[in-house]
Amino acid sequence: MLITCNPCCKTPEPLRPSLLVLGGGLSGIAAAIRCARYFPDVLILEQHVRSGGLNSYYYRRGRLFETGLHAITNFAPPDDKKAPLNLLLRQLGMTRGALALRAQAGSEIRFSGGKTLAFTNNFTYLTENVAQVFPQSLAAFKQLAQWLRDFNPFAATPGVHFRSARAFLRQRLPDPLLTDMLLCPLSFYGSSVENDMDLSQFAIMFRAIFFEGLCRPAGTIKDVLDALLKRYQELAGAIRYRAKVTAIIHEGGQARAVRLEDGEEIDCRFLLSTIGHSETLALLGKETAEERPRLGFVENIVSLPKSSLPGDKSIVFFNTSAKFRYAVPDESVDFTSGVLCLPANFLDCHGEETATACLRTTHLANYEKWRQIATDRDRYQAEKQAVFVKSLAIARDVLGISCANAVYEDSFTPLTVAYFTGKRHGAIYGAPDKIKDGDLGFTNLFLAGTDQGFLGIIGSMLSGVSMVNRHILPKL
Amino acid sequence: MTTSDIKQVILDIIADIDDEADFSDLNADKPLRDQLDLDSMDFLDIVMELRKRYKLQIPEADYPRLATLNSCVDYLQPLLQNA
Numbered sequence: 001m002l003i004t005c006n007p008c009c010k011t012p013e014p015l016r017p018s019l020l021v022l023g024g025g026l027s028g029i030a031a032a033i034r035c036a037r038y039f040p041d042v043l044i045l046e047q048h049v050r051s052g053g054l055n056s057y058y059y060r061r062g063r064l065f066e067t068g069l070h071a072i073t074n075f076a077p078p079d080d081k082k083a084p085l086n087l088l089l090r091q092l093g094m095t096r097g098a099l100a101l102r103a104q105a106g107s108e109i110r111f112s113g114g115k116t117l118a119f120t121n122n123f124t125y126l127t128e129n130v131a132q133v134f135p136q137s138l139a140a141f142k143q144l145a146q147w148l149r150d151f152n153p154f155a156a157t158p159g160v161h162f163r164s165a166r167a168f169l170r171q172r173l174p175d176p177l178l179t180d181m182l183l184c185p186l187s188f189y190g191s192s193v194e195n196d197m198d199l200s201q202f203a204i205m206f207r208a209i210f211f212e213g214l215c216r217p218a219g220t221i222k223d224v225l226d227a228l229l230k231r232y233q234e235l236a237g238a239i240r241y242r243a244k245v246t247a248i249i250h251e252g253g254q255a256r257a258v259r260l261e262d263g264e265e266i267d268c269r270f271l272l273s274t275i276g277h278s279e280t281l282a283l284l285g286k287e288t289a290e291e292r293p294r295l296g297f298v299e300n301i302v303s304l305p306k307s308s309l310p311g312d313k314s315i316v317f318f319n320t321s322a323k324f325r326y327a328v329p330d331e332s333v334d335f336t337s338g339v340l341c342l343p344a345n346f347l348d349c350h351g352e353e354t355a356t357a358c359l360r361t362t363h364l365a366n367y368e369k370w371r372q373i374a375t376d377r378d379r380y381q382a383e384k385q386a387v388f389v390k391s392l393a394i395a396r397d398v399l400g401i402s403c404a405n406a407v408y409e410d411s412f413t414p415l416t417v418a419y420f421t422g423k424r425h426g427a428i429y430g431a432p433d434k435i436k437d438g439d440l441g442f443t444n445l446f447l448a449g450t451d452q453g454f455l456g457i458i459g460s461m462l463s464g465v466s467m468v469n470r471h472i473l474p475k476l
Numbered sequence: 477m478t479t480s481d482i483k484q485v486i487l488d489i490i491a492d493i494d495d496e497a498d499f500s501d502l503n504a505d506k507p508l509r510d511q512l513d514l515d516s517m518d519f520l521d522i523v524m525e526l527r528k529r530y531k532l533q534i535p536e537a538d539y540p541r542l543a544t545l546n547s548c549v550d551y552l553q554p555l556l557q558n559a
Contacts, residue, residue: 037524038524038527038528081494081513081515082513082515087515087517087518090493090494090517090518091517091518091521465517466517469517469520473520473524474520474523474536
């Protein structure tokens with residue numbers, strides 16, 4: 001059966017679901033599918049009109065735009081059975097073909113002073129680049145790679161909350177610039193911590209991006225979501241849209257039900273929240289502790305003539321300042337670093353047959369500044385326009401392209417993300433401190449998704465699956 | 477169910493989890509996970525499938541008793557004798 005839009009897939013809702021999932025993003029859908037394979041009375045509650053969470057889509061002037069997707073990481077070959085992507089598919093009972101993923105053409109990390117590291121989904125290529133650009137660090141880089149291959153980032157580290165990946169790299173790599181260049185893409189594609197990463201998180205991301213590599217759906221994220229929802233529907237799982245939860249009703253360390261905006265209460269046996277840690281605590285009526293800053297981003301979408309864009313670059317991570325800084329900027333946007341994504345440049349993607357292609361540009365942004373700016377609607381629009389113009393100029397310089405005939409399509413600020421996804425401060429990678437075991441101190445309520453600590457599309461889906469496996473299936 | 481029936485049930489379940497699983501050199505006294513390259517996540521599927529197919533509730537504390545093909549038989553035979 002062909003599903004043309006999410007809200008069409010309507011299975012009758014169970015009265016008291018075995019599992020109630022808060023959030024119809026990728027982690028929530030994966031968790032729901034996993035549970036529904038054995039207990040079909042699962043219900044997802046999604047506040048938005050569409051599923052996908054941070055990785056959704058929308059229509060504008062008849063064209064489909066993705067909200068957040070640049071690339072999917074973890075593109076391991078099919079015969080690597082223990083690779084996260086293959087493990088995930090087995091857990092969901094789906095085939096690789098269902099997701100129709102296509103490999104990147106090639107990506108680059110470009111830093112000031114003309115230093116460029118290119119990488120593909122073949123790790124040897126990155127090693128060769130390191131040999132050329134940082135010959136004095138090659139031996140250390142190879143040792144680091146081997147160490148990372150042997151390291152188990154999921155092993156428990158009692159008492160150790162955060163190990164600095166930056167300090168670890170500095171000790172091992174003679175050239176500090178190489179440390180920055182390796183941290184740049186891994187930070188932009190998954191770090192919720194300023195200027196550093198937890199070592200385990202670094203190991204997971206290094207594997208996801210450099211060992212395994214980048215891919216995209218042959219079409220758009222909608223195809224991935226439709227495939228997942230089709231699977232969920234086959235298992236008789238239910239999903240309700242426009243269902244904003246305003247409270248979790250609990251007593252004695254047990255969640256009994258959730259209350260929706262209109263006052264309706266839905267009982268449940270188990271509850272899995274994918275909406276974020278502090279966001280969940282708020283529904284429980286609990287205070288959130290002070291936390292470190294959250295990282296937000298601006299993203300611009302521009303259409304350019306295909307002829308003016310390079311055909312062989314999928315993603316370019318760049319830094320133009322003397323020192324790479326991955327932190328909340330003092331101004332509304334930090335233009336000195338960012339990500340340039342060319343979604344058409346993935347192998348065999350059947351994009352639209354048009355003369356133009358999309359370029360997406362991403363930079364770090366300051367949520368608080370944007371919030372202040374947005375108190376004046378005209379100023380907010382003007383600032384968005386100014387950011388677009390400046391970002392485009394940077395993309396032109398970094399890629400060495402002409403930006404004549406560029407057409408502004410859309411842009412998102414941290415406020416846009418916060419509005420549509422409910423993510424606090426629009427921080428796409430969530431809270432800096434993760435709840436790795438998903439334990440919120442309740443007998444039947446657990447956390448999955450971004451704030452559990454697995455990032456990226458494959459990572460967040462595995463988060464949902466692993467929390468269901470660990471806390472829910474054995475007890476149902 | 478006979479011993480060989482139970483073995484076949486387990487192998488069928490594993491084949492459903494991983495259609496490329498190779499049982500030709502399987503040693504019934506050695507851990508299934510190591511020999512068939514099963515992840516701990518895959519392993520839970522065996523438990524859940526037994527539940528789905530035979531309504532068997534296997535407590536978490538008993539999961540280690542499903543480690544090898546022979547230990548599966550020892551553990552499951554009394555539970556499946558009327559199946």
